[in-house]
Amino acid sequence: MKMFNFKYRFISLILVLSLTLSTGCDLLTKTEPESNNSTTNETNPIDEDWTSATVSSNAIVLPSIAQVVAKIKPSVVAINTEVITYDFFNRPYSQGGAGSGWIIDESGIIITNNHVVEGAENITVTLADNRTFPVNKTAVFTDPLTDLAVLKIEAENLPAASIGDSSRLRVGDWLVAIGNSLGLGISAKEGIVSRIGVSVPISSTQTLYDLIETSAAINPGNSGGPLVNMAGEVIGITSAKIATTGVEGMGYAISSNTAIPIIEHLIQNGYVIRPYLGISYSDVNSILVTQYNLPVETGIIVADVIPGYPAETEAGLQTGDIIVALDDQEIINGNDLRLALINYEIGQTVEITFWRGDTKETAHATLTESPPPY
Numbered sequence: 001m002k003m004f005n006f007k008y009r010f011i012s013l014i015l016v017l018s019l020t021l022s023t024g025c026d027l028l029t030k031t032e033p034e035s036n037n038s039t040t041n042e043t044n045p046i047d048e049d050w051t052s053a054t055v056s057s058n059a060i061v062l063p064s065i066a067q068v069v070a071k072i073k074p075s076v077v078a079i080n081t082e083v084i085t086y087d088f089f090n091r092p093y094s095q096g097g098a099g100s101g102w103i104i105d106e107s108g109i110i111i112t113n114n115h116v117v118e119g120a121e122n123i124t125v126t127l128a129d130n131r132t133f134p135v136n137k138t139a140v141f142t143d144p145l146t147d148l149a150v151l152k153i154e155a156e157n158l159p160a161a162s163i164g165d166s167s168r169l170r171v172g173d174w175l176v177a178i179g180n181s182l183g184l185g186i187s188a189k190e191g192i193v194s195r196i197g198v199s200v201p202i203s204s205t206q207t208l209y210d211l212i213e214t215s216a217a218i219n220p221g222n223s224g225g226p227l228v229n230m231a232g233e234v235i236g237i238t239s240a241k242i243a244t245t246g247v248e249g250m251g252y253a254i255s256s257n258t259a260i261p262i263i264e265h266l267i268q269n270g271y272v273i274r275p276y277l278g279i280s281y282s283d284v285n286s287i288l289v290t291q292y293n294l295p296v297e298t299g300i301i302v303a304d305v306i307p308g309y310p311a312e313t314e315a316g317l318q319t320g321d322i323i324v325a326l327d328d329q330e331i332i333n334g335n336d337l338r339l340a341l342i343n344y345e346i347g348q349t350v351e352i353t354f355w356r357g358d359t360k361e362t363a364h365a366t367l368t369e370s371p372p373p374y
Helices: 002-030 065-075 256-269 286-292 334-342
Strands: 076-086 092-105 109-112 122-126 132-134 140-143 148-152 174-179 187-203 206-214 226-228 234-242 250-255 279-283 300-305 322-326 349-356 359-366
Touching: 065 076, 065 092, 065 174, 065 187, 065 226, 076 109, 076 174, 092 174, 092 234, 109 256, 140 256, 148 256, 174 206, 174 234, 187 250, 206 234, 206 256, 206 334, 234 256, 250 256, 279 334, 322 334
Parallel strands: none
Antiparallel strands: 076 092, 076 122, 092 109, 109 148, 122 132, 140 148, 174 187, 174 226, 187 206, 206 250, 226 234, 234 250, 279 300, 300 322, 322 349, 349 359
C-alpha cells in the first residue's frame, strides 16, 4: 500500500512539473513585445537574377619558373679567373675570381661582362654538363665602355640560348636571374622588372645606359649571366648591383637590345667600331679650374690630339682646349661626349664648340672609324 502511494505521488509530481514548464513557455511567448507595424518587414535584394561568374576554361596558365630554368640552364656557364696582383711589399700573388656567362652560338661563343675577365691571366669555362674548357687569351674580346665581353672555347654543338626583345618588357614582368652566384655553381633567383631604361654610374668615368632594374637577387658571381623572361629568352645581361647601407639590393642588367649590336661588333671585328674624333681627354673639375684659371667649370679638357684623325686634320683642336658642346648637345663630362658620339654615324660632320684660353670658338670635323684597340 505504501509502495502504491509512493508511485502515485511520483507520477503526480511529474505531471505537475510538465504543466508548470508548459505554462512557463507559454508565458514567455506571450510576454514578447508585439510590433506596432501592421505590415511585415521585407529585404530588398540588389539583383534577384545575379549569379557568380563562371570560371573561364580559356584562362592563360602562367609557366612555372622551374620550366624557365630548365630551358635556359643548359646554356649558362660558370667562369673562373685567375688574376695576378701584388701585396704591400710588391710581391705577386694569384687571386681567383668567379663570374657567369651564357652560350650565344653552338660553336662555343660565350657572352659575359668585361669586368669578369678584365686583367685575367687564366680563364676557364665550366658548362652545365661539368665539362671545363680553358680560354685562350687571344679568344677574348671586350668592350670596357659597355662592360661586355665575348669568349670563344673549343667546343661544338652547345645549347645556345634564345634572345628576347627587351623593348617589350613592362614594369612588373617576372624575370629570372641565373648564374654562378658566389662561385658556388649555377643557381636561379626570381624577381620582377622594377624599372627600365635606367642609367647607373659605375665609376667617375663610366656610366652604363639602358639598364633593366630588377628585384631578383644579384650576388657576386652572377655578373655576365643571363636575365631571362618567362619564355626563357635572354632579355638582359646581369652587370651591376647597388648594395649600400639603407638601400635594398637593386640589380641591373644590360638590355638585350643594347647589348646585341655591341656583341655583333665584338664577334665580327674583335672590337666595337664607333664614330671617332681622335682625342684623349679629362673632365674639367674644380682643381683644374683653380689651378689653370679655366673660363668654364664643366666640359672636357683635351689632353692629347691623335695625329691623322679629324680632331687634328679638320677641327684643328689643341691640347688644353675645352670642349663644351657637340652640335646642340651640351658636354659636361666625358660620359656626355661618349653618349653623344654613339648617336652619330661614321662620316657625319659635327660642329664642335670649345674654349681656347678666354675665347669661345667653333670648328667642324667629319667623324671617322675608331681604331682597333692596342
